[in-house]
Amino acid sequence: MECEMCGRNVPQLKRVRVSGAIMNVCPACARFGEPVDEPRKQEIKDDIKVKIPEKKIIVKTYKKPYKKYKRPAGDDVESLDIVEDYASLIKSARERLSMTQEDLARKVLERKNVISNIERGDLLPSIETAKKLEKVLGIKLIETEY
Secondary structure, eight states: OOOOTTTOSSSOOOOEETTTTEEEOOGGGGSSSEHHHHHHHHHHHHHHHHHHHHOOOOOOOOOOOOOOOOTTTTTTTGEEOOOOHHHHHHHHHHTTTTOOOHHHHHHHOOOOHHHHHHHHTTSSSOOOHHHHHHHHTTOOOOEEEE
């Protein structure tokens, strides 16, 4: 058998730990490391298996209870409509108040991209969003259909 440290052919090798690596070395090179006991290592493994029982992990999920939205009495959404020039009204009112799109988005609890799309005229705001914009900007966006 060949020593992994010096390369000599010897009849018997010893297992030692040298700088953290376990090597098969000749008796002369064994003095550079500390002996490794195989049976003791096996006992430790068996001990660990006995001491740590398997545990089942149960993950509980939380679901919000479904609440049906109740519309306030007298709020007839079907008869409400957004004015045609809503995009320019919103943009001019925001600029008049020296607000950025991000500031406005924060105040009406929307994303900046939504405000940007509304101001470009690419997105028609919902009645709820239009009401928030009216309140923050002090403009009239909703008209009643007859």
